[in-house]
Amino acid sequence: MPGTRRAPLTAEQWGLIDAAWLAGDSAPEIVEETGIPYRQVRYAVPRLGHTFVKRQRCRGPVTWTPEKQREYKAKYDCDRLIEYKRMVFDHYGARCICCGEDTLLFLTIDHKNNDGAEHRRQMKQATLYEAVVKMGFPDSFQIMCLNCNRGRWLNGGMCPHVTPAWTGFHLEGVG
Numbered sequence: 635m636p637g638t639r640r641a642p643l644t645a646e647q648w649g650l651i652d653a654a655w656l657a658g659d660s661a662p663e664i665v666e667e668t669g670i671p672y673r674q675v676r677y678a679v680p681r682l683g684h685t686f687v688k689r690q691r692c693r694g695p696v697t698w699t700p701e702k703q704r705e706y707k708a709k710y711d712c713d714r715l716i717e718y719k720r721m722v723f724d725h726y727g728a729r730c731i732c733c734g735e736d737t738l739l740f741l742t743i744d745h746k747n748n749d750g751a752e753h754r755r756q757m758k759q760a761t762l763y764e765a766v767v768k769m770g771f772p773d774s775f776q777i778m779c780l781n782c783n784r785g786r787w788l789n790g791g792m793c794p795h796v797t798p799a800w801t802g803f804h805l806e807g808v809g
């Protein structure tokens with residue numbers, strides 16, 4: 635609803651959402667609109683009355699045949715992807731290495747060497763989590779919250795928490 639805000643969740647509620655998310659309490663769904671295929675994942679936490687819809691433009695084929703659809707579903711199988719995510723958080727720790735944020739929904743994997751874009755272009759797997767597991771958890775990755783991850787990217791490689799922030803955006807880095 636535009637203009638309305640949910641009441642903030644308590645720590646206990648966040649815990650339940652994290653647990654549901656990790657347990658794969660969600661259902662993948664593929665929708666087609668305006669000729670562009672999307673992968674739509676609905677994270678439902680019925681106990682709390684919350685539903686999260688995450689929708690991403692998929693990298694899969696544009697025209698769907700039953701075969702392609704099966705292939706696509708296998709590649710983007712939700713339970714499997716969540717399992718990789720769980721393994722990555724188990725290995726690196728489910729906590730932002732910069733600010734200590736530990737709510738799973740805020741966390742992401744960070745490339746220490748800032749070569750994320752290049753790596754993403756090269757990798758064959760559906761998600762970075764899967765790629766990291768298959769590479770055997772290299773030291774070049776770490777867990778960061780999305781704030782620190784984004785701030786580090788915009789701030790020339792250091793999170794603004796640890797080094798003074800740029801006073802203006804350097805637009806080359808925005809993307």
Ligand SMILES: [Zn+2]
Binds near residue numbers: 732779
């Ligand atoms: Zn952080």
Ligand SMILES: [Zn+2]
Binds near residue numbers: 796
């Ligand atoms: Zn930070």
